[in-house]
Amino acid sequence: MKKAAAAALAAPRNRISPLAPAAFPELPRIEGVRFAAVAAGIRYPGRLDVMLAEIAPGAALAGVFTRSATRAAPVLWCEEKLAKAAGATKSKGGYAVVVNSGNANAFTGVAGRSAVEATAAAAAETLGVPRDHVLIASTGVIGEPLPVGRITAKMAALRAALDTGAAERAARSIMTTDTFPKGAAAIRVALGNVEVSLAGFAKGSGMIAPDMATMLAFLFTDAVVEPKALQAMLATANAETFNCITVDGDTSTSDSVFLVATGKAQMPPIRSLRDARGRALQKVLTDVMRDLAHQVVRDGEGATKFVEIHVTGAASPAAARNVGLAIANSPLVKTALAGEDPNWGRVVMAVGKSGEKADRDRLAIRLGDILVAENGQVASGYQEASGADYMKRSELTVGVDLGVGSGAAKVWTCDLTHRYIDINADYRS
Amino acid sequence: MKKAAAAALAAPRNRISPLAPAAFPELPRIEGVRFAAVAAGIRYPGRLDVMLAEIAPGAALAGVFTRSATRAAPVLWCEEKLAKAAGATKSKGGYAVVVNSGNANAFTGVAGRSAVEATAAAAAETLGVPRDHVLIASTGVIGEPLPVGRITAKMAALRAALDTGAAERAARSIMTTDTFPKGAAAIRVALGNVEVSLAGFAKGSGMIAPDMATMLAFLFTDAVVEPKALQAMLATANAETFNCITVDGDTSTSDSVFLVATGKAQMPPIRSLRDARGRALQKVLTDVMRDLAHQVVRDGEGATKFVEIHVTGAASPAAARNVGLAIANSPLVKTALAGEDPNWGRVVMAVGKSGEKADRDRLAIRLGDILVAENGQVASGYQEASGADYMKRSELTVGVDLGVGSGAAKVWTCDLTHRYIDINADYRS
Numbered sequence: 001m002k003k004a005a006a007a008a009l010a011a012p013r014n015r016i017s018p019l020a021p022a023a024f025p026e027l028p029r030i031e032g033v034r035f036a037a038v039a040a041g042i043r044y045p046g047r048l049d050v051m052l053a054e055i056a057p058g059a060a061l062a063g064v065f066t067r068s069a070t071r072a073a074p075v076l077w078c079e080e081k082l083a084k085a086a087g088a089t090k091s092k093g094g095y096a097v098v099v100n101s102g103n104a105n106a107f108t109g110v111a112g113r114s115a116v117e118a119t120a121a122a123a124a125e126t127l128g129v130p131r132d133h134v135l136i137a138s139t140g141v142i143g144e145p146l147p148v149g150r151i152t153a154k155m156a157a158l159r160a161a162l163d164t165g166a167a168e169r170a171a172r173s174i175m176t177t178d179t180f181p182k183g184a185a186a187i188r189v190a191l192g193n194v195e196v197s198l199a200g201f202a203k204g205s206g207m208i209a210p211d212m213a214t215m216l217a218f219l220f221t222d223a224v225v226e227p228k229a230l231q232a233m234l235a236t237a238n239a240e241t242f243n244c245i246t247v248d249g250d251t252s253t254s255d256s257v258f259l260v261a262t263g264k265a266q267m268p269p270i271r272s273l274r275d276a277r278g279r280a281l282q283k284v285l286t287d288v289m290r291d292l293a294h295q296v297v298r299d300g301e302g303a304t305k306f307v308e309i310h311v312t313g314a315a316s317p318a319a320a321r322n323v324g325l326a327i328a329n330s331p332l333v334k335t336a337l338a339g340e341d342p343n344w345g346r347v348v349m350a351v352g353k354s355g356e357k358a359d360r361d362r363l364a365i366r367l368g369d370i371l372v373a374e375n376g377q378v379a380s381g382y383q384e385a386s387g388a389d390y391m392k393r394s395e396l397t398v399g400v401d402l403g404v405g406s407g408a409a410k411v412w413t414c415d416l417t418h419r420y421i422d423i424n425a426d427y428r429s
Numbered sequence: 430m431k432k433a434a435a436a437a438l439a440a441p442r443n444r445i446s447p448l449a450p451a452a453f454p455e456l457p458r459i460e461g462v463r464f465a466a467v468a469a470g471i472r473y474p475g476r477l478d479v480m481l482a483e484i485a486p487g488a489a490l491a492g493v494f495t496r497s498a499t500r501a502a503p504v505l506w507c508e509e510k511l512a513k514a515a516g517a518t519k520s521k522g523g524y525a526v527v528v529n530s531g532n533a534n535a536f537t538g539v540a541g542r543s544a545v546e547a548t549a550a551a552a553a554e555t556l557g558v559p560r561d562h563v564l565i566a567s568t569g570v571i572g573e574p575l576p577v578g579r580i581t582a583k584m585a586a587l588r589a590a591l592d593t594g595a596a597e598r599a600a601r602s603i604m605t606t607d608t609f610p611k612g613a614a615a616i617r618v619a620l621g622n623v624e625v626s627l628a629g630f631a632k633g634s635g636m637i638a639p640d641m642a643t644m645l646a647f648l649f650t651d652a653v654v655e656p657k658a659l660q661a662m663l664a665t666a667n668a669e670t671f672n673c674i675t676v677d678g679d680t681s682t683s684d685s686v687f688l689v690a691t692g693k694a695q696m697p698p699i700r701s702l703r704d705a706r707g708r709a710l711q712k713v714l715t716d717v718m719r720d721l722a723h724q725v726v727r728d729g730e731g732a733t734k735f736v737e738i739h740v741t742g743a744a745s746p747a748a749a750r751n752v753g754l755a756i757a758n759s760p761l762v763k764t765a766l767a768g769e770d771p772n773w774g775r776v777v778m779a780v781g782k783s784g785e786k787a788d789r790d791r792l793a794i795r796l797g798d799i800l801v802a803e804n805g806q807v808a809s810g811y812q813e814a815s816g817a818d819y820m821k822r823s824e825l826t827v828g829v830d831l832g833v834g835s836g837a838a839k840v841w842t843c844d845l846t847h848r849y850i851d852i853n854a855d856y857r858s
Contacts, residue, residue, distance in 0.1 A: 070781030070789045107777050107789065109806035142774030143807050248760040253781055331677040331760070331845075332853055339854030345571030348536050352499030352682055360499045360536065377538035378572050416760075417854075421847055424761055425768030 019298035019306050019394065019414070020180045024171070028187045028197040029164040030220040032056040032262025036161035037173035040150045043102030043140055048173035050151055052158040053218065054127055055095035059262045061135070062231040064238045066255035072106030074136040075254055077116045081132050082231075095133040096123040097258065098151065099216065101176050101203070105138040105146040106253040115148040122152035126159050137216050137256050139176055139203065171201035174216055177423065178205045178299050184291035186284035191277040194267040196223040198281075200288050204296040205247070215242065217257040217292055223281055224269040225261040232273055233282050234259040241289035244321060244411045246328045247300035248420070259285070297412045302419030305337050307412065308397045313364075314407035319356040323400065324411030326354035334416030337396070342387030344372045347400060362403030367391070448727035448735050448823065448843070449609045453600070457616045457626040458593040459649040461485040461691025465590035466602035469579045472531030472569055477602035479580055481587040482647065483556055484524035487692045489653075490564070491660040493667045495684035501535030503565040504683055506545045510561050511660075524562040525552040526687065527580065528645065530605050530632070534567040534575040535682040544577040551581035555588050566645050566685050568605055568632065600630035603645055606852065607634045607728050613720035615713040620706040623696040625652040627710075629717050633725040634676070644671065646686040646721055652710055653698040654690040661702055662711050663688040670718035673750060674841045675757045676729035677849070688714070726841045731848030734766050736841065737826045742793075743836035748785040752829065753840030755783035763845035766825065771816030773801045776829060791832030796820070 037051040055061075063082045065075050098119050105112050120134040138146060171181040185199040204215035225233070238257055263269075270278045298306055309327050314320035327333055327350040336343035344365045351358050361376035367390045371379045390396070466480040484490075492511045494504050527548050534541050549563040567575060600610040614628040633644035654662070667686055692698075699707045727735055738756050743749035756762055756779040765772040773794045780787050790805035796819045800808045819825070 066781075068778070068781030069783070069785070069787040070777050070792070107774060107792075107802070107806060109790065109804065111806070142777065143802070253778055331849070335850050335853035338850065341854070345536060348499050348571065349497070349682055352495075352497030354498070356498070358498040361538065363499070373536070373572070375538065377536060377540070416850065418847055418850055420760070421764050421767065421845065421850065424764035425770070425846075 016179045017299050017303060019303055021295065021298070024168050024181055025183050025185060027167045027183050027185050027199040027201070030197060030199055030262060031222045031264035032059060033220050033260060034162040034164050035166035035170040036158045036163065037166065037169045038154050038157050038161065040100070040154045042100050042147060042150055048169065049101045050154055050158065051099045051170040051173040052123070052162070053097040053170065054162050055097070055260055056262060056264070057092065057094045059095060059260055060225050060227040060230045061095060062227065062234040062259045063135070064235055064257045066252055068253050070107065070253050072104055072138065072254045073108065073112035073116045074105055074138045075256060077120070078135050078137070078256060081135060084132060093133055094127065094129045095135065095260070096127050096129050097135045097218065098123050099137045099174050100140070100146070100151055101174050102140040103138060103144060103146045104140050104142045104254050106142045108143065108145055111145050115146040118148045119151055122155045126155040135258065137254065139174065139216055139254055142253065167199060167201060171203070174203040176203065176205070177301065178203050180299060182292055182295040182299070184288045184295070186288055189280065189284050191223060191267060191280055194265055196221055196265045196281070198284055198288055200292055202292040202296060205299045205301050215252060215255045215296060217242065217289070219257070219259045219285065219288065220262065221260070221281070222262050222264040224263040224265055224267050225281070226269050226271050229270055229272055229278060230259060230261050233278070233285055236273065237282065237286040237289045241286060241293040244324070244409065245293045245297050246325060246411070246413050247297065247303070294412060297414050300414035301423045302417040303414030304394065304417055305415040306395050307337060307414060309411045309413065310397060310399045311402065311411070312399070312408045313401040313403045313405060314409070315357045315405040316407040317409055318407070320407040320409035321411060323351055323354045323356050323358070323402065324409050326350045327398065327400065328411050328413035331416055334413070337415035338417045340388065340391040342367055342372065342384065342391050347398060348373070351400060351402070357404050358402050359404055364401040364403065366399035368397050445608045446728045446732060448732055450724065450727070453597050453610055454612050454614060456596045456612050456614050456628040456630070459626060459628055459691060460593070460651050460693035461488060462649050462689060463591040463593050464595035464599040465587045465592065466595065466598045467583050467586055467590065469529070469583045471529050471576060471579055477598065478530045479583055479587065480528045480599040480602040481552070481591070482526040482599065483591050484526070484689055485691060485693070486521065486523045488524060489656040489659045489690045489692065490524060491656065491663040491688045492564070493664055493686045495681055497682050499536065499682050501533055501567065501683045502537060502541035502545045503534055503567045504685060506549070507564050507566070507685060510564060513561065522562055523556065523558045524564065524689070525556050525558050526564045526647065527552050528566045528603050529569070529575070529580055530603050531569040532567060532573060532575045533569050533571045533683050535571045537572065537574055540574050544575040547577045548580055551584045555584040564687065566683065568603065568645055568683055571682065596628060596630060600632070603632040605632065605634070606730065607632050609728060611721055611724040611728070613717045613724070615717055618709065618713050620652060620696060620709055623694055625650055625694045625710070627713055627717055629721055631721040631725060634728045634730050644681060644684045644725060646671065646718070648686070648688045648714065648717065649691065650689070650710070651691050651693040653692040653694055653696050654710070655698050655700050658699055658701055658707060659688060659690050662707070662714055665702065665711065666715040666718045670715060670722040673753070673839060674722045674726050675754060676726065676732070676843055723841060726843050729843035730852045731846040732843030733823065733846055734844040735824050736766060736843060738840045738842065739826060739828045740831065740840070741828070741837045742830040742832045742834060743838070744786045744834040745836040746838055747836070749836040749838035750840060751785050752780055752783045752787070752831065753838050755779045756827065756829065757840045757842035760845055763842070766820070766844035767846045769817065769820040771796055771801065771813065771820050776827065777802070780829060780831070786833050787831050788833055793830040793832065795828035797826050
């Protein structure tokens with residue numbers, strides 16, 4: 001199937017976000033991993049909705065998952081299998097990743113676990129990998145039984161379609177309410193005298209999209225990395241990328257991020273993040289994940305503004321992040337952003353409610369480069385007209401200095417618009 | 430001025446909430462307290478915006494306040510003065526309470542403190558009470574200097590208008606975006622062989638209304654209660670009333686609740702909540718505060734549904750409340766309520782993100798009496814049509830049983846509608 005036809009199959013139901021990048025980026029082929037995607041009719045007919053990634057033997061895998069107490073069956077499965085994998089330094093056999101959109105297989109009781117096991121069995125048999133080497137993610141409606149037979153019936157077709165260049169097609173197949181597919185890559189990154197690449201794609205249109213959709217991301221590199229170092233690398237990068245975005249403060253039952261190091265590059269393994277090559281790979285991983293995280297915010301339901309909240313002067317980096325999230329999650333801040341209102345009083349309110357240490361009389365607030373408030377009151381040179389003018393931009397930075405320490409963090413969010421309510425208040429159909 | 434004229438003066442800018450009570454209740458006169466309200470032009474001309482309550486000598490006072498780190502100047506003043514008062518068993522001299530709407534005197538730096546001191550000095554001189562016996566609350570726009578001269582200039586007129594029957598007029602003068610004044614009372618409550626009354630009024634249209642408006646409540650009883658017992662009584666009642674409501678999860682810099690026991694009833698003082706009379710008064714106080722708290726939710730910005738979240742089977746009452754608030758604050762739950770969508774999957778999500786102990790496979794969810802989900806999956810007898818039918822009501826109960834303990838709590842909220850965004854995204858004018 002040609003790319004244009006694939007795009008049509010996954011055509012988003014909503015018009016593309018005004019904050020979307022101009023185009024899907026060119027993703028490098030990563031030796032050791034192949035992709036396929038098909039339309040299996042999970043929820044809607046004629047829409048790409050199942051993807052398969054086949055990972056050649058010798059890879060290391062890592063994952064981070066939602067901390068929700070009501071995690072979906074596929075998340076529990078992956079946590080179990082990756083805990084096993086992270087313990088091994090060398091794995092025998094290849095891996096498979098099977099992802100479906102249209103149904104989250106969440107809150108589906110015993111049937112949910114059975115569906116996961118049936119998927120794992122089918123993928124294991126079709127690709128000749130161990131059952132415990134099949135990772136699974138599901139995104140879509142919650143509480144409805146997953147029609148798993150539609151996935152297993154497509155396994156042979158998926159295997160036949162496997163292609164190292166099909167990452168964009170895979171990225172499209174995992175979309176739910178996303179209005180554009182999300183990809184990012186780092187090409188020919190020097191690790192000592194070896195060059196590796198890293199490519200990733202993601203889906204998500206908020207921490208939660210309608211009907212319990214999800215944030216999912218998949219990252220692949222040909223670098224050689226030991227599993228424990230890979231896991232540490234992913235967790236560290238995740239803390240300052242996907243864990244620093246919010247659309248509506250809601251947390252999915254299914255959020256999952258996977259990092260695969262196929263190990264096909266000719267290099268001694270990276271065993272630690274303290275290693276110079278480990279640091280270099282960590283940096284590009286963070287850059288690629290931040291890019292994908294920003295794209296998720298740019299596709300936030302109803303978003304018309306992409307907003308960076310930059311908190312400085314906090315008691316610690318964690319305190320800075322909490323203050324940033326309190327601001328980013330405040331409905332009153334988000335509606336003011338939508339209304340292009342430089343309503344900095346709501347930022348003061350959100351700082352106050354964060355529960356973190358702050359001193360009202362040391363607080364400073366900036367809109368871009370404009371100093372709006374300092375020392376507990378409006379800045380003497382501040383003109384409301386310049387604040388209002390700044391707010392008309394589609395990309396905004398809100399700077400908050402707490403004046404109590406040296407902790408800093410950046411958090412990204414979008415505005416809260418009528419479109420968010422349209423998308424989420426509609427009766428499910 | 431006749432009541433009709435007073436009502437016109439405070440005419441709400443927005444149409445009255447569809448969830449409003451039919452009428453403002455008849456409030457009993459409480460011996461030892463008199464009210465007055467005038468239009469001082471704080472923000473809008475011709476609108477009641479300053480109230481004065483005069484409390485006769487011998488009263489005990491208690492207060493609970495926002496825990497925001499960016500509390501407004503009047504809140505800091507009251508905390509300081511009441512800490513002093515709570516330490517004394519007998520106070521000399523009367524008290525005054527001065528409240529203005531239209532300006533929150535929040536984030537106003539040194540000028541904010543000066544405005545509070547000027548107000549206290551003017552009220553103290555006019556009424557002949559100690560300066561430290563003047564309590565102050567301000568609600569309205571943040572970050573703009575309070576035109577305190579407009580308040581002090583009206584002090585003589587306020588004194589001249591003092592009337593034991595003017596509580597409704599006082600309730601109207603503290604409104605900001607409220608669409609109706611909020612009052613509640615308990616009349617002739619038997620405490621042993623004595624009868625006392627309790628009356629209160631409140632304002633609030635969300636935890637936060639536009640431009641940092643506020644939740645304020647004032648309660649008065651003629652009972653004789655020692656200050657420490659009064660404070661304990663208020664804090665206990667507050668924990669299960671005003672602290673269990675949410676419109677948007679945002680916390681004001683100015684939220685304040687005051688309880689005054691004028692001590693005019695002929696009875697020995699209540700010294701403890703364990704006293705039978707203390708328990709009886711505590712119960713009616715809680716009932717009156719719950720009534721006022723519900724009215725605040727019923728006036729939630731844009732609200733079309735009044736929703737009780739009843740959480741049972743939690744590890745503790747505090748855990749139950751946290752789960753309830755996680756559900757009540759979820760934008761996805763609130764938009765589903767607005768859309769009359771029985772989207773119980775979003776309730777599962779909110780339970781999961783609350784951070785409290787829950788067992789996915791023991792969770793049960795009810796809409797009114799309809800069992801929707803149990804044992805980690807949709808209930809076998811559940812028909813989506815009956816759930817959808819139930820959601821059309823304007824008063825809803827969502828029941829959640831966590832199945833892990835015996836902790837229970839009720840939390841009240843409203844839906845998230847387009848009107849909320851209209852109100853809050855409008856540029857301040």
